[in-house]
Amino acid sequence: MRVCAAPPYAVADRAASSCDARWRPHDLLRLRRLPVFDDEPAWVRDAFARAPYAVVRRALAADDVIAIGVRGAERAQRYGTWAHAGDVLNVVPPEALILATPLSGRSALPPFVALAHLVAQQTDANSPLSQFAWGPTGSAGFELATQVPAVTGSSDLDLLIRTPEPLSPHIAAALLEQLQTLATQTAIRVDAQLETPAGGVALAEWAARKPRVMARHARGPQLLADPWASAEEGRI
Secondary structure: OOEEOOOOOOHHHHHHOEOOOOOOOOOEEEEOOOOOOOOOOOOHHHHHHHOOEEEEOOOOEOOOEEEEEEEOOOOOOEEEEEEEHHHEEEEEOHHHHOOOOOOOOOOOOHHHHHHHHHHHHHHOOOOHHHHOOEEEOHHHHHHHHHOOOOOOOOOOEEEEEEOOOOOOHHHHHHHHHHHHHHHHHHOOOEEEEEEEOOEEEEHHHHHOOOOOEEEEEOOEEEEEOOOOOOOOOOEO
């Protein structure tokens, strides 16, 4: 996030902060209201009026407080802020969006074309991605969930792949090859993140068999040899 509001709880409460399992990073939340914080960007109120949704971001929060991100109309308009659990009207995870229909006249935009290709491959047992729960994030996911235009002709397709169990580098490489082939066919960048027990890990990093990969967690980023292990070593 380019800008982030201060937490709406005392710093001393930080030790009691936790991650609420009701919402996960990249889930889109439809909100009843958006609390106002000091020094919020001027565009935030208009953006929320246009689409009363926010994305769950990776940050610890006090009980019944959710770390969220608000998306504006421009690429630079990203605001990290906070919502109250009681204001959540609906939760839309990325995997709920793979069969969502783009707005009329927008299905020809490259991210939606690429997404349609992946959805068509879901019934193919030889498709590596078909073995996982996955879905679009970023601008494509936001537009599909809110039905408010967010994708442009130069947008990437961002994906989240749920991997609660250990993923072999061999299968990761097959996933990466599938997505790279799609990117070549549709002439856009396809970026995939693995959701592991240790946090978000770039598919390309894990497939490259690096000795350690960056895992982005609410408690902070870590360099880990195995994102599916419980060890806390390697924190940065």
